[in-house]
Amino acid sequence: MGALFSCFSSAAPAKTKRRRLSISSSPPPPPGMAIPPFGLSRDRSGRKERGREGLTHEQEQALAAAAKTAASLLLRQNGGAEAVAEVLLDRSSSVRDPPPAGKKRQALPRSSSSRPRSLADPLVQVQQLVNQDVKIDDLETNHFVLVHGGGFGAWCWYKTIALLKDAGFKATAIDLTGSGTHAFDPNNVTSLSQYVMPLTSFLEKLSDGEKVILVGHDFGGTCISYAMEAFTSKVAKAVFVSAAMLTNGQSAADMFSQQARSNDLLQRAQIFLYANGNDNPPTAVDYDKSLLQDLFFNGSPAKDVVLASVSMRPVPFAPVLEKLSLSAKNHDSIRRYYIETTEDNALPLSLQQSMCSLNPPEWVFQLKGADHSPFLSKPQALHKYLVEIAKISS
Template sequence: MTSAVVLVHGAWHGGWCWDKVRPRLEAAGHRVLAPSLTGLGDREHLRHPIPSLDTHVADIVDLVESEDLHGVVLVGHSYGGMVITGAADALRDRVRHLVYLDAAVPADGQTFASFVPGITPEDVARREAAFRSMAPDGAWLPPISPAMVGVSDPEDVAWLQRCLRPHPLRTWLDPLRLPHGGHAGLPKTYVLATNPPTTAMGYPRVAEIARGGEWTPREIDCGHDMMVVAPERTASLIAEAAA
């Protein structure tokens, strides 16, 4: 048995996006795994059949089980919060801590469109329509501008422009089923990006309820792609959760 930190990227990204965080965690003595989800990053060749949310959850569940990992710290960025919640539901006896980096925290039956606390059915419908409008072919969401995820350094911008890939729309619309309670009862940290806050995705509203109890609330004074623009602080908060 071994303990590990599993880093799960968000939409359009791949395991590559952790390249600045991973060596910092490894230098602190942690075993780090940073897989690309099916159809993304170095697994872009697996675009067909179009991956579902269940496929992405299975990516992480299968990785943890095949490596026989225990005492795992699951880290999810943005859309990756959907994935680690589903994985935690299936791996409850193997998970030690969950870390949500400016990420979705869904309940049973919720989607990436409906996870926002207090959202109305009308707002959910509007978000779903907006998501569909972002996919011209009805299946894949083209990569967005690095500026939209808080990245402005020219070298980082060039990096993202080279590596970002289309993301499967259906993963944003699929409901997540959590028959074992999802994240409930597990220690967890929520890290909010505050400069600027990702209000369009509802993450500040998630952070408001992620205080006390099972939650450790944290903030980073940076934009959404914290693992790119603030890797040292991001790594230190992951290491804090893994300690």
């Protein structure tokens, strides 16, 4: 989404032919690569770790057999070796930022520890990775409303929806106007209120006293801020996932324009659309398909990159320029949380941290190794944090 905010000329459309920018990355593990059984990883010299000393040969064999059986079960249940590796070797999450001066925060659930998970840890399902002390029925709300970023759609949350529902939560993903499967030309969207209408219509229909947790990604952060101001009584918490978290009087373009000028990849990826002619301002922004992976999905599975390449749509440009009107009574009264992504090529970590410093949320979480689309690259770690946020009491 940051690709929307680099400088543009309204007199001439952007070039549509661009050479691909290559970014080196570690290749995925080869098919069938063995995952070390619990407690059996070895250092480069081939010696067993110290934790294994003293075990008999029979004990080693029994432990290895048990690990093999557990790994096979998880392979069948969770989609292959990649799922096993993510559960066993989860080092993707950490928590940043101490409590602000004079304000005491509730201790985080133990599942958010930044301690690297050991191979000796027991194999667990995703539901066991989160704090189980608080029951879902006792929460202020168990309903997440997921709002996509610019160019994305409700489709991008498919992993998050499945994980939340498996854990007993409700999850609703919204297609904003002209996005995803919403049947509207994004070039004809002329205001932020029109763009977020599917979200505000959904909130308006909630029954009295019913609340939700809004989750916004990318430009979706601007959209949930708009909804927080308009429907304060129906929003329990707001979560910004690598998102625009603005203050009163700011537009998304204001926040990102300075950063975008120094990011060559962002500038090269964007294609401005001029539905009203080249002599008028752009009506939407599209993306160079050859640069999608480097920009948004540099850590995501190849199959999800393919899904995105056929699903992403142009982003209406007018809403990006619109300044938000946010008040302390409404918007600022809602508890906010920010989830940073450390390997983000579209919205660099430095800019995410700058927004958090200028407009501090209640908590700042960090997904290590996540690209701009953590719902695809780190779905279980993102899920863990969403559940933890839901369980943080007043």
